[in-house]
Amino acid sequence: MKITRIKKRKNRRLYDIFIDGEFSFSVSSNKVLQKFGLEQGQIFQPDNFNKLREKIEFFEAENILLQFLGYRFRSKKEILIKLTSKKISRSTIDALIAKYEAKGFINDENFAESYILDLITHHPQGNFAIRQKLKQRGISNEIIKRLSEEYLSGENEHEMAIKELSKRKTRYMKLEPRERRNKALAFLQRKGFSYTCARECIEEILFSEES
Incomplete structure (x- = not known):
């Protein structure tokens, strides 16, 4: 087996390696060619x-x-x-x-913990949504259960829902009560908050002053 040609691709760093006149594989840079001593005319045993x-x-x-x-x-x-x-x-x-x-x-539990904390801090959403995102990323049910007990309590979910709803309070308070409630509920459920949690937070933030 012999390297018969090494061709650099136009506008790219890739180099194509040809063995016995046929394309064989590519390497990502000239540094790889040098590291492994690849050069035209080189002969190999299979x-x-x-x-x-x-x-x-x-x-x-x-x-x-x-x-x-x-x-x-x-x-x-x-x-x-x-x-x-x-x-x-x-x-x-x-x-x-x-x-x-x-x-x-590489550690799925460390990843999951970091991911949960990032969502809680920067992108608040419901516990269900967070668990689904973890499953989509291949995290085991055992790890999800263990971390849920630590970070995804009902109290924490309530706090996150309050935080998200408060950002839109001024906008929603301009609406009629029925539309206000429906839009706020749809918003929180899109973020994965449970129906019960969403309703409680809506009453607390958007209707408590009217009671």
Whole structure:
């Protein structure tokens, strides 16, 4: 097996590697070519070539993962989706996840706790909506249950609903009572607050002064 051509793609950093005249794979930059000593005319035995491909894929995937983790905590499911979208093999993905779980950089419980606190602080919404978002991100029922007991009590949900409704109080108070109640209820339920919680908060914020 011989590298017969290395071609840089126009307007992109990618380099296409051709083996025995046929396209074989791409690398993301000239640095990858240099790191693994890839050059035109290089000859490989099939076994050595396959091992090299695995090393290159792992290196490229690890760089993608580290960039992805650089912004915030990620769940294992988010990482799986991200790397799969980059056409990384499942064996490489599993190896990377195992490596960074051992380092403590991938931890679904830590991710879920951080995610809940961010929603509570910056994007208040109902407990049901928060639990659904966690499920969508692959968090286990066991973790969701444990963190719900700590952070998603009925009292906390009530406080979040009050906070969100208070932002719209001036707007809603201009409406007739029936329309005010219906629009406020629809707003809170869109944010995942339970019907009971929403009704209690509406009466407290929008109608208490009239009673």
